[in-house]
Amino acid sequence: MNIDFNTSTPIYLQIILEFKRQIAVGVLKPGEKVPSQRDLAALLKVNANTVQRAYREMETLGMVETLRGQGTFVCQDEKIVEETRTEMLKDLVDDFVHAMRSLGLTQEETVKEVEQMFQKLELKGEVSDE
Amino acid sequence: MNIDFNTSTPIYLQIILEFKRQIAVGVLKPGEKVPSQRDLAALLKVNANTVQRAYREMETLGMVETLRGQGTFVCQDEKIVEETRTEMLKDLVDDFVHAMRSLGLTQEETVKEVEQMFQKLELKGEVSDE
Amino acid sequence: MNIDFNTSTPIYLQIILEFKRQIAVGVLKPGEKVPSQRDLAALLKVNANTVQRAYREMETLGMVETLRGQGTFVCQDEKIVEETRTEMLKDLVDDFVHAMRSLGLTQEETVKEVEQMFQKLELKGEVSDE
Amino acid sequence: MNIDFNTSTPIYLQIILEFKRQIAVGVLKPGEKVPSQRDLAALLKVNANTVQRAYREMETLGMVETLRGQGTFVCQDEKIVEETRTEMLKDLVDDFVHAMRSLGLTQEETVKEVEQMFQKLELKGEVSDE
DNA sequence: GTGGTCTAGACCACC
């Protein structure tokens, strides 16, 4: 998990997004324990308060549950995986297609750009980051 | 031009991005005068200082030139159009493809999502905004 | 006479400085007519009000006199040449030596830098601008 | 560090210049923390926004790096010292020699003026300011 | 405490 300290997206939002991704993709399973706030803060080199805020908001969003003294766990409900995945996909694709259209690109041109980028990344043997 | 006051992207960056888009798309032509700081501030309902910061950074980026007392003008160099377009496209497509891959989608699945979103927007008769 | 539109020194001050220099150096003689405000504004591509302000302040400083309907003339008093020259030299040298000392240079190092710059300019066959 | 409120040089530029000087002269070392925006503003009796503008531009120039919540630090790269010193010297000497030549002084006359000013300052026991 | 963004508003130089 990487934090970009120079972007305008607040760090706690970056943390939430990454958890969403890991849930959507199955890296983090329903019911599974997530790192302690302290550990994650150390790992990300981020202040503990920032992690705390991310966990608090994830709780509000129903993504995780905290059991006092035991830690924080991904929501038990299996539906969360598909829901999170669908939501993330929709947001991404929606924003992207709107942006491409506002730059004047047609469907065909957009698809072509996407295909070229995929191929460029494959040639570089780049691995999709987790 | 619309400002989203609820996003974490600073207003001055939103303004810069919109100018880049308008240059890339040909709405704003090399040498053309852009709105005065005061006018744009009134139009967007933001503070004049915020517009000024955007304009100042656009000047640093070489997008515009300012003549004191006369106003601010898009850079004369015709190359700016193609360069801006290429840069914006690259950024968009690069970020998008990385995000889709990190969600585990293949090239084919991604293209399918993009095509579906284009068709959904077309059915809604939505017009790409300028 | 060149105006630098991108410096923080106001244009009317740049104009005054240039007149001082021309007087100090004898290009402009006591009693001699200076260009009309309109002509100078056209020459410098500057607004007439700006030239007017420069002339007004030069009058206050006793550098020039304006005779209605006849134009503006360098002060008659011959002493103005030497006085202006002395004042400009003092300001220049004083500022320069202070700046070099604040950069930690000794007299010898400073003199060496000055000599090298003179020689560099001579080799380039650069002409001192008037 | 002193600010001259009566010059046409903007305060934020005066601040940048002073930092350049301190870097060039070794008072401020690569990697060292500079005063917080609030502290420097209080010290100089200027507005915090003015200091921030100076710091922001120094960041663009590569002179300093900012870590959110931690402060602003002189660029790590040791080369910055020599580069800054060289750049400042060149600017100073270049401007000075051009000005002296445009006043009609020869190399010898200029050197003599410089030497006299150095000696005058030494007699006064004036200390080069840091 | 530290920097980042934004607002409201003043005053200036220049057109």
Next chain:
DNA sequence: GTGGTCTAGACCACC
């Protein structure tokens, strides 16, 4: 009218 600088002060994210 147009941009440039500066102030006073608010609120936020992060340490």
